[in-house]
Amino acid sequence: MSVPFKENSIFFAPMEGMTDDIYRNVITTLYPEWDYVSTDFLRIPTVGNYPDSHIIKHYGNEVYSTPKTRKKTIYQILTSSNAYTEHHIQRIQALGFEWLDINLGCPSKTVCKNMGGSYLLSDLPELKSIIDTIRSNFKGTFTAKIRVGYKDDLNFERVLKLLEDCGVDAITIHARTRDELYKGVAKWQYIKEAVKIVNIPIIGNGDIWSVKDINDYYDYTNCHSVMIARGALKTPWLAREYKAGNQFEDHEMRINEMARYYSFFYNEIERLSDLSEQSQNKRLKSISRYIFDPLENAAVKKKAFLLSKTKDELFEVIKSL
Ligand SMILES: Cc1cc2nc3c(=O)[nH]c(=O)nc-3n(C[C@H](O)[C@H](O)[C@H](O)COP(=O)(O)O)c2cc1C
Incomplete structure (x- = not known):
């Protein structure tokens, strides 16, 4: 075949x-x-x-x-x-x-x-x-x-x-x-x-x-x-x-794309699952092990994101990237 x-x-x-x-x-x-x-x-x-x-x-x-x-x-x-x-x-x-x-x-x-x-x-x-x-x-x-x-x-x-x-x-x-x-x-x-x-x-x-x-x-x-x-x-x-054919990406592009990706994922979790807000946040964090790495001060930003307790806090971090 x-x-x-x-x-x-x-x-x-x-x-x-x-x-x-x-x-x-x-x-x-x-x-x-x-x-x-x-x-x-x-x-x-x-x-x-x-x-x-x-x-x-x-x-x-x-x-x-x-x-x-x-x-x-x-x-x-x-x-x-x-x-x-x-x-x-x-x-x-x-x-x-x-x-x-x-x-x-x-x-x-x-x-x-x-x-x-x-x-x-x-x-x-x-x-x-x-x-x-x-x-x-x-x-x-x-x-x-x-x-x-x-x-x-x-x-x-x-x-x-x-x-x-x-x-x-x-x-x-x-x-x-x-x-x-x-x-x-x-x-x-x-x-x-x-x-x-x-x-x-x-x-x-x-x-x-x-x-x-x-x-x-x-x-x-x-x-x-x-x-x-x-x-x-x-x-x-x-x-x-x-x-x-793009070999390189700039900071602006990454943070804009991250915002789009996280917002869409969050909306889809809300639309298709019955998870509590806490579990939704956990799910968002679970995909985040590598995505911050190319940013300046990546460790600090990732830590702030992972320590966020509410949806608003998570998206505040993303907005401030
Ligand atoms: C969190 C995680 C879960 C994985 N689960 C599976 C899986 O369910 N089935 C599978 O065949 N490989 C699984 N893998 C292995 C990956 O598909 C891949 O073979 C491996 O990570 C090497 O590729 P990479 O260097 O691009 O990460 C998993 C890898 C990771 C990091």
């Missing part, structure tokens, strides 16, 4: 706790230059079955009822050998989700102890069995998001070939092992190697923070497309800058 995305596509990465329905709606509305956004993972259960309503709720009622957004979204699962994978894949297929991604990079101790996420990069027979199950039950686009290995990179080439041979349509690689977590800088040379090892598209991921990084990344790795996580939280309008 050929992939639905063009070369040089730019993906907004899955991030648990961030990329929920409401947040993705903000991104696809304000910054449609992101070619695709990804949901965080739906954990396939080892006991019982999810009703369809649970699957739709996790992936987002708003997305589900808006065909254009639904098509721009990648739906991620996390599973393990003892989970009810086949049943849930059949449900996801029947519900009309068109692009499924398996999370093979999650480093969480609990997930790995239950033989899911990045653990599977160390257990190729189990990995093959799970990938075969998904591929034979899912007709849409099926991608895998991996790290370069579990404890080390010794299986890297074997994993890539296994995924390709089992009919995975494209592979996203976060260029660190599971044991490296987020240490150091992701090693872009793994992406360059992967491009030579398999014939399916490689989506490069890990430590892409700016337009310059995206350009350098393509030049160096020759990969098909890129996916950005923390850099997308730092500059949610990064895809727009990349497509416009």
Whole structure:
């Protein structure tokens, strides 16, 4: 199957706790230059079955009822050998989700102890069995998001070939092992190697923070497309800058864009959720780890924002940037 995305596509990465329905709606509305956004993972259960309503709720009622957004979204699962994978894949297929991604990079101790996420990069027979199950039950686009290995990179080439041979349509690689977590800088040379090892598209991921990084990344790795996580939280309008060819942004532009982004997000939380003001503020703060960094006196400004107790205080900080 050929992939639905063009070369040089730019993906907004899955991030648990961030990329929920409401947040993705903000991104696809304000910054449609992101070619695709990804949901965080739906954990396939080892006991019982999810009703369809649970699957739709996790992936987002708003997305589900808006065909254009639904098509721009990648739906991620996390599973393990003892989970009810086949049943849930059949449900996801029947519900009309068109692009499924398996999370093979999650480093969480609990997930790995239950033989899911990045653990599977160390257990190729189990990995093959799970990938075969998904591929034979899912007709849409099926991608895998991996790290370069579990404890080390010794299986890297074997994993890539296994995924390709089992009919995975494209592979996203976060260029660190599971044991490296987020240490150091992701090693872009793994992406360059992967491009030579398999014939399916490689989506490069890990430590892409700016337009310059995206350009350098393509030049160096020759990969098909890129996916950005923390850099997308730092500059949610990064895809727009990349497509416009802007290498640099000035202070004025960042603060204006921040005001627009926060106001829109707040309005969407108010419109689509029944969270208390305190929880709404918490949600706003949760996406704010990197976005202040390029500003002068970033630490002081971020601290004032994070210590704000009310909506008015939060927006006072943003106004005073
Ligand atoms: C807060 C947070 C949550 C994440 N949740 C997920 C997730 O649900 N699924 C997934 O495949 N990766 C998840 N990741 C990993 C990112 O998608 C990405 O692979 C990683 O951060 C490296 O990319 P970056 O250097 O652009 O941040 C998460 C990362 C962060 C920072």
